[in-house]
Amino acid sequence: MNYKPDEGTLMAYLYGELDAKEAAQVEAYFNQYPEERIRVSQLATVGKLFRLMEDQEVIAPPVFMGDGHVSRFWKSGTFKTILSIAASFLFLLVAARLIGPDITYSGGELRISFNKSQVKESVVQESSPLTSEEVQQMINESLVRNNEIISSEWENNNLALRASLEKNFASNSAKIDELMKVTSQASQDQIRSFVAGLQQENLQLMKDYLKLSTDDQKTYVEALLVDFSKYLQEQRKQDLQLFQTRMSSIEKNTDQFKQETEQILASIISNPESIKKVNNY
Amino acid sequence: MAGTLLDIAMMHSDALITRAREGDKNAQGKLVQLWYKRIYNFAYKFFFDHDLAMEVSQKTFISMYRNIEGLQEVTRFRSWLYTIAVNYCREELRKRKASRAVSLHELKPGEGETSYGWEVSGNKQENPERQLRQSELSELLQQCLLELSEEQREVVIMKEYEGLKFREIAEALQISENTVKSRMYYGLDGLKKILERRNITKETIGYEL
Numbered sequence: 001m002n003y004k005p006d007e008g009t010l011m012a013y014l015y016g017e018l019d020a021k022e023a024a025q026v027e028a029y030f031n032q033y034p035e036e037r038i039r040v041s042q043l044a045t046v047g048k049l050f051r052l053m054e055d056q057e058v059i060a061p062p063v064f065m066g067d068g069h070v071s072r073f074w075k076s077g078t079f080k081t082i083l084s085i086a087a088s089f090l091f092l093l094v095a096a097r098l099i100g101p102d103i104t105y106s107g108g109e110l111r112i113s114f115n116k117s118q119v120k121e122s123v124v125q126e127s128s129p130l131t132s133e134e135v136q137q138m139i140n141e142s143l144v145r146n147n148e149i150i151s152s153e154w155e156n157n158n159l160a161l162r163a164s165l166e167k168n169f170a171s172n173s174a175k176i177d178e179l180m181k182v183t184s185q186a187s188q189d190q191i192r193s194f195v196a197g198l199q200q201e202n203l204q205l206m207k208d209y210l211k212l213s214t215d216d217q218k219t220y221v222e223a224l225l226v227d228f229s230k231y232l233q234e235q236r237k238q239d240l241q242l243f244q245t246r247m248s249s250i251e252k253n254t255d256q257f258k259q260e261t262e263q264i265l266a267s268i269i270s271n272p273e274s275i276k277k278v279n280n281y
Numbered sequence: 282m283a284g285t286l287l288d289i290a291m292m293h294s295d296a297l298i299t300r301a302r303e304g305d306k307n308a309q310g311k312l313v314q315l316w317y318k319r320i321y322n323f324a325y326k327f328f329f330d331h332d333l334a335m336e337v338s339q340k341t342f343i344s345m346y347r348n349i350e351g352l353q354e355v356t357r358f359r360s361w362l363y364t365i366a367v368n369y370c371r372e373e374l375r376k377r378k379a380s381r382a383v384s385l386h387e388l389k390p391g392e393g394e395t396s397y398g399w400e401v402s403g404n405k406q407e408n409p410e411r412q413l414r415q416s417e418l419s420e421l422l423q424q425c426l427l428e429l430s431e432e433q434r435e436v437v438i439m440k441e442y443e444g445l446k447f448r449e450i451a452e453a454l455q456i457s458e459n460t461v462k463s464r465m466y467y468g469l470d471g472l473k474k475i476l477e478r479r480n481i482t483k484e485t486i487g488y489e490l
Contacts, residue, residue: 008462015440017447043469049483050441050472053422054415056325060317061339 003029010040014047290315298355309349313342319443320366326438327370327431329423337369344369360452363445367435367453374431418486425475433468440465 005013005026012018013026030037104111294315300308320341325334344365352361426434435454439445447465451458476482 007466008459011462011465012447015447042473043466045483046469046473046476047441049476049486050422050426050437052415053326053419053426053442055318055322055442056331056334058318058321058335058338060314 005029010043014040014044294358295355298349298352298358301349302352302355304350309346312345312349316362317342320362323363323366323438323443324370326423326426326442327434328373329427333373337366337373340369341366357452359445360449363439363443363449363453364455370435371431421479421481421486425472425479425481428475429468429471433464433471436461436464437468437472 003025009018009022009026013023018026030040102111102113294312297308297311297315301312317338321334321338324337324341325331328334328337341362345362348365352358426437429437436450439450439453440447445453447458447461450461454461
């Protein structure tokens with residue numbers, strides 16, 4: 001056998017990474033050269049020994065690193081907010097330019113508008129100056145006048161309301177009385193007719209009930225009688241059959257007895273010795 | 282390798298990788314959580330130095346974060362991630378060589394000595410954890426591992442500790458699969474010789490292999 005595995009093949013065999021055919025070849029080689037098997041097994045022992053070396057415990061850092069990308073200013077939220085405000089302002093300016101702005105400042109008042117404003121000038125009419133006493137007097141007069149008007153209106157309204165109430169009350173009480181009378185009369189008649197109707201209905205009901213129950217009872221008793229007569233006939237028939245059967249049975253037994261007796265007598269007669277024996281006993 | 286929930290999650294993280302590739306920041310963060318320990322331990326075993334391992338891990342995941350959108354196949358994520366990690370490990374190693382900074386771990390024991398001079402400092406007595414047998418064994422094995430060439434070390438760590446297939450290691454290191462297997466063979470053979478030289482056997486360490 002010329003086969004001699006190289007180091008690579010031996011390693012693959014040692015770590016089980018060899019296919020079955022090659023492994024069988026190596027196995028055959030080891031059978032032929034046992035010292036080679038020992039040498040490879042010593043290497044395996046070395047490997048096992050070194051596997052005894054323990055792993056070191058280490059904790060992975062929880063935060064590894066940043067994403068490495070430089071964050072662009074124009075991608076930041078702040079920049080976007082500022083940009084949107086600026087865009088809105090620019091839009092307003094453009095709109096103002098197109099429509100025509102009108103900015104005025106007068107008397108401490110700033111007015112911005114996008115169309116020509118038609119400012120209504122407040123017309124302040126100059127009036128003759130009044131003293132406070134005169135104003136007070138005017139107010140008082142006005143109040144007195146107003147009070148008078150209100151009190152007179154109040155009185156009128158009060159009177160009208162009272163008259164209206166009295167009128168309504170009188171008419172309503174008359175109507176109610178009339179209604180009560182009609183109602184009481186109507187109710188007496190209605191009760192009478194209702195009671196009469198009720199009595200009539202009850203009477204009719206009772207009559208119908210009695211009639212129906214009488215008819216039913218009659219039918220039921222008839223059916224009962226018919227059934228009972230049928231039952232009696234059936235029973236009689238069965239009794240007769242039973243009687244006949246028993247009679248025939250008795251007749252049959254009597255015949256049999258008669259025959260047996262005849263046979264015994266015949267045998268006694270035909271065999272006189274047996275009579276003697278009987279007599280000896 | 283498999284067995285813990287984390288390992289199972291790592292094995293079934295295709296959907297997560299797809300989302301991360303599409304720019305999902307949450308998925309990228311989860312990938313970091315899933316793979317950070319593995320990459321850290323790969324680098325730690327490569328350097329036997331916590332700071333360097335942290336440095337490499339962080340750089341690896343920064344690179345992953347920036348370049349994951351260019352990942353062609355989701356199934357190749359693991360080898361792709363280890364490619365990044367290996368490249369940073371090599372970069373750190375070059376820097377250290379250039380600056381001639383020598384770690385205490387790189388100091389070889391003197392002639393006739395069985396252990397490193399700095400090991401007999403009061404550290405072990407001061408730190409109770411170092412008195413634990415497992416911890417000592419890990420340290421001892423780590424020192425043996427450091428004696429391997431960096432090429433063999435990369436392959437041995439990826440195979441023995443990270444559980445990558447030879448094909449995946451070849452992808453990660455961008456070399457042929459046969460070269461990977463060959464490096465693995467000579468790496469194990471080298472470790473065997475180192476253990477023999479240090480008189481470390483399964484009897485001396487008291488472990489059932």
